[in-house]
Amino acid sequence: MTQYLVYFKTSIPPAWIAVVDIIIFGNTILGFIFLRKSVVLEEQDNLIRQQARHIQNLEEMIRNIRAQRHDFISHLQAVYGMLQMGKPESARAYLAEVTADIRILSQTLRLKQPEVAALIQQKAALAASRNISFGLIVESDLEKLAMRPYNLNRILGNLLDNAMEAVVFLATGDRYIRLEIGEDEQCYIISVSNSGPEIEEEIKEKIFETGFSTKGENRGLGLAIVREIVEHHGGQVRLTSQPTTFTVTLPKAG
Structure with missing residues (x-):
């Protein structure tokens, strides 16, 4: 199968060239605008995710504080029971463990x-x-x-x-x-x-x-x-x- 390339020597009106240049320039500008918007949207999306993680971590810290406050009375009752049973060493060891948890929580709250x-x-x-x-x-x-x-x-x-x-x-x-x-x-x-x-x-x-x-x-x-x-x-x-x-x-x- 034989293919032929035919070339016609024609002149393109300057107005058409100007229109094509405007279209290309406009498309380029629109491309940059859309790219910039996509970057901004991605940055906003990342910020929203970071804020969500931040809130989640704060909520977890609050839950830990509430859990320790809820358990504190039980710990005191346990220590009181050991003292009543004449087991001060067991009470001392138990208190050491309880205070260690409280100390870690109070230390992390400084951050x-x-x-x-x-x-x-x-x-x-x-x-x-x-x-x-x-x-x-x-x-x-x-x-x-x-x-x-x-x-x-x-x-x-x-x-x-x-x-x-x-x-x-x-x-x-x-x-x-x-x-x-x-x-x-x-x-x-x-x-x-x-x-x-x-x-x-x-x-x-x-x-x-x-x-x-x-x-x-x-x-x-x-x-x-x-x-x-x-x-x-x-x-x-x-x-x-x-x-x-x-x-x-x-x-x-x-």
């Missing part, structure tokens, strides 16, 4: 980031369910946090999970993790310690590498994620022993 406070409360409850003592010291409200709370929660979640995994095989009385949140003039300083076995020196250099783990295959992502997030936001993370402590330094906003 200006309710998402972070909610995560810490959840991890503290998880530690309690595993018979792990959870120490918490909050000396900063994180008001000038330069990253999204979501990313700080990824850092804290991985560090606290690793700490619990390190001590869960110890005797119950030896299981202990500790979270400290502090600051200086320029940075926030967050440290997570645990009473687990000391990490060998040759492993310290590899522990932040993707895929490296002492827990078996398909592990070793948590600490790599921590380092990636921290360094992306201009911070540093370091490991020291003994006790095993991961310290994260994050610059403040501004």
Whole structure:
């Protein structure tokens, strides 16, 4: 089958060219307007989702406060019963556990980031369910946090999970993790310690590498994620022993 191309030499009126140029220019402008609107709508959608998560975390904190207030009378009755039975040591141990829960709640209420406070409360409850003592010291409200709370929660979640995994095989009385949140003039300083076995020196250099783990295959992502997030936001993370402590330094906003 033979095809032919026929070319007719014709002149296009300048008015037509102007009309075509106007149409192309108009379509380009409309394209930029629609693109800008889509970006704005996406930003608004993200903001709405963030606000929804913020409200959800606040509601969860309020539920925790109400639950503790509801249980407080029962705790007092239990302590009174132990004292009546002549068991002061049992009463003292019971009170220590109750006051630890209250202390953690009061510490997290100092934070200006309710998402972070909610995560810490959840991890503290998880530690309690595993018979792990959870120490918490909050000396900063994180008001000038330069990253999204979501990313700080990824850092804290991985560090606290690793700490619990390190001590869960110890005797119950030896299981202990500790979270400290502090600051200086320029940075926030967050440290997570645990009473687990000391990490060998040759492993310290590899522990932040993707895929490296002492827990078996398909592990070793948590600490790599921590380092990636921290360094992306201009911070540093370091490991020291003994006790095993991961310290994260994050610059403040501004």
